Amino acid sequence: MIVVEGRNDTVTIKRAVKADTIETRGSAIGKEVIDQVRRAQSKRGVIIFTDPDYAGERIRRVISQEVPGVKHAFLPQDKARGRKKIGIEHAKCEDIREALLHVRSDVGYEQVESISWEDYIDMGFTGFPDSSWLRQKVADRLGIGFANAKNFYQRLHALQVSKEELISAWLQVREELEDVT
Numbered sequence: 001m002i003v004v005e006g007r008n009d010t011v012t013i014k015r016a017v018k019a020d021t022i023e024t025r026g027s028a029i030g031k032e033v034i035d036q037v038r039r040a041q042s043k044r045g046v047i048i049f050t051d052p053d054y055a056g057e058r059i060r061r062v063i064s065q066e067v068p069g070v071k072h073a074f075l076p077q078d079k080a081r082g083r084k085k086i087g088i089e090h091a092k093c094e095d096i097r098e099a100l101l102h103v104r105s106d107v108g109y110e111q112v113e114s115i116s117w118e119d120y121i122d123m124g125f126t127g128f129p130d131s132s133w134l135r136q137k138v139a140d141r142l143g144i145g146f147a148n149a150k151n152f153y154q155r156l157h158a159l160q161v162s163k164e165e166l167i168s169a170w171l172q173v174r175e176e177l178e179d180v181t
Contacts, residue, residue, distance in 0.1 A: 001040040002073075003048045003063060005056065008089035013049070016096035022046075027055040034066045041067050047103055049073040049096075051087045052080050052145055064106055064158075072106070072159065073099045074145030076136075102143035104159040113163045120153055123170055134173065141169040 003022045004010055010021040022036050040046050048063055048070055050056030064070055075091055079099075082090035091099075121127055124134050126149035139146045142165070147155055156166060 001037075001044050001046050003037060003046055003050070003059075003070075004088060005050055005059065006089075009049075009051075009087065012089045012091060012093075013096060016091075016093035017100060024050075024059050027058050029059060029062050034063070037063055037070070038067050041070055046070045047073050047100070049075070049088060049099070051075075052077045053086050057145075057147065057151070068106070070106060071103045072144075073103050074139075074143055075099045076140045077146065099143065104144060106158055114157050114161070115153075115163045115166055117153065119163070120156075123167075125149060125152065134170075137173040137176075138166070138169045141172060142166070 001022055002013055002019050003024060004013060005024050005026065007023060010023060013019055013021055022033065022040060024033050037046055046063075046067065048060050049072075050059045052075055060072065064072075075088060075095060077086055079095040080086050080088060080091050088096070115123075125131055125138075128134075131149060135149065135152050136146045139152065142161060144155055144159055144161065146152070155161075
């Protein structure tokens with residue numbers, strides 16, 4: 001089951017893949033939606049695939065707190081951009097399929113070595129003029145969605161992105177930057 005925000009998202013998802021959806025109908029998630037997601041998680045498993053914006057992140061956070069073990073699919077903002085808005089309903093089918101191929105779980109089966117806050121700062125993810133840009137590029141490479149500095153750090157841990165995986169993505173972004181300059 002894929003959790004989306006609305007009917008247009010459902011239509012777009014179903015064009016891209018064969019899947020059932022649960023619609024939150026906005027960011028004010030009621031008890032009945034949480035109950036639906038909880039039941040779906042226990043029976044089939046759930047992937048949260050919300051818009052890459054503040055409301056989508058809020059929905060993702062609320063459901064993750066209420067329903068342990070859900071999985072996450074992320075779509076970069078540039079792949080979800082419509083004329084005036086950002087949303088899953090504007091994405092191309094191939095971009096949706098690609099995002100669903102890189103689903104991440106809140107709960108890992110083994111502990112991974114994660115990055116410390118000091119390493120995070122040293123790598124430039126916060127406290128520098130280009131920190132936001134760097135987080136965006138690394139998030140896109142890892143397929144975990146953009147977030148502010150604190151939330152990105154928490155997401156790295158929640159999704160069990162290993163230190164090795166993060167450093168590899170960071171180095172690739174840095175190499176691309178050097179190739180451009």
